[in-house]
Amino acid sequence: MSGKLMAAVSTAVFLWAVPALADGELHIYNFGDYTSPKLIEKFKKQYNVYVTLDDYDSNETMLSKVRAGNSGYDIVVPSDYTVKIMIEEGLLEKTEPNAMPNGKNLDPRFVDVYWDSGRHYTVPWQFGTTAFSVNTDKYKGDIDTLAILFNPPDELKGQINMFVDINAFMHAAERYVGVPRCSPDKANLKKINDALMAAKPFWKSFGYDVIAKMTSGDVIVTQGWNGDSYRIRQKIPAVKYAYPKEGIEGWMDNVAVLKGAKNIDNAKLFQNFVMAPENAALISEFAGYDNGIAGSHKFLPPEFSSSPEITPPAGSPAPEFVPPCPPNVVSIYNKIWTNLRK
Incomplete structure (x- = not known):
């Protein structure tokens, strides 16, 4: 940023009154194949900011790098439960997105959320659900049951790819065996472990590259x-x-600014930028998820809003947002997961 400008106006006035005059750098760390090139290019041109983008494969990978310190990143995009952990550990800047000019566009459903009530640290990036997809040309039966993953019919055995997101994976198993999320009860954890070990022979692979695995057959x-x-x-x-x-x-998933970010002003600009409906639409257009910004759907094709993946059919179960599990439960999850992957 120009030293003359900073001498003339306060940071707040500079950011929100004349943001087009920004310059400098911004370093973003996000999940892979999740950031719209059009969005980044628009931000770069609008604010004359040099942007770098690196990717990670899981919240845990990102969190480990941030905890180690000196990551060099300004922006990260943690999921809800990880935001809560990072706030509690003092890893995020309190940027007050709800008070930013584009804060008025926040979908009211996603303001008083368990991970950042009032939106003092983060802004929505995208939201959705975790379940599974089935090629119905090759399987004609009922797919709306977790038995497809954990006790599949013969024609699906050996034809299933499982996620490597430990939390989503474990919570799916908990739902299947009918125990609460994050339960420390030994009997419940044994039920989960037994179900997973019984299902393991039915799975072909573990991986995040789900699009390639399905489209390749x-x-x-x-x-x-x-x-x-x-x-x-x-x-x-x-x-x-x-x-x-x-x-x-x-x-x-949420746009957060790391504590002590070198380019904090540009990071705040980016938070405000993605809360503009037309910019949030670019995010959804690229990755195929809904966002938490009101008014963005008018910038998207009509079939996006009406798609069954974005708007669930009537009678579908409401999504369950699960807060972070206690460390002792996470430790057991990790042991179950490590044993399962042997």
């Missing part, structure tokens, strides 16, 4: 996010996204 079923399913269906119309009767995982 490598598998018939894949656990995954609703936006993945939306994108797969554009290539294979017979693919359907399941809404299992046992329940479905909800999540929201």
Whole structure:
């Protein structure tokens, strides 16, 4: 930023009154294949900011790097439960997005959220659900049950890809066996472990590359996010996204500024920028998930809002947003997961 400008106006006035005069850098760390190139290019041109983008494969990978310190990043995009952890550990800047000019565009449903009530630290990036997709050209039965993953019919055995998101994976198993999320009860944890070990022989692979696995025909079923399913269906119309009767995982990813970010002013600009409806639409257009910004759908094709992956069919279970589990439960999850992957 220009030293003359900073001498003339306060940071707040500079940011919100004359943001087009910004310059400098912004370093973003986000999930892979999740950031619209059009969005980044527009931000760069509008504010004359040099932007770098690196990607990670999980919240845990990102959190480990941030905890280690000196990551060099300004912006990260943690999921809801990870936001709560990062706020509690003092890893995020309190940027007050709700008071930013575009804060008025926040969807009211996503302001007083458990992970950042009042939106003092983060802004919505995208939200959705985690379940699974099925190629219905190759399987004609009922797909709206977690039994598809954990006790599949013969024609699906050996044709299933499972996620490597530990939390979503474990919570799906909890729903299937009918125990509460994050339960420390040993009997409940044994039920989960037993169900997973019994199901393991039915799975072909573990991986995040769910779009490639489905579109290549490598598998018939894949656990995954609703936006993945939306994108797969554009290539294979017979693919359907399941809404299992046992329940479905909800999540929201959020734009956060790291504590002590070197380019904090540009990071705040970016938070405000993505709360503009037309910019939030660019995010959804690219990745196929809904966003938490009111008015963005008018900038998207009509079929986006009406798609079954974005707007669940009537009677579908409401998504469950699960707060972070206690450390002792996470430790057992990790042991179960490590043993399962052997």
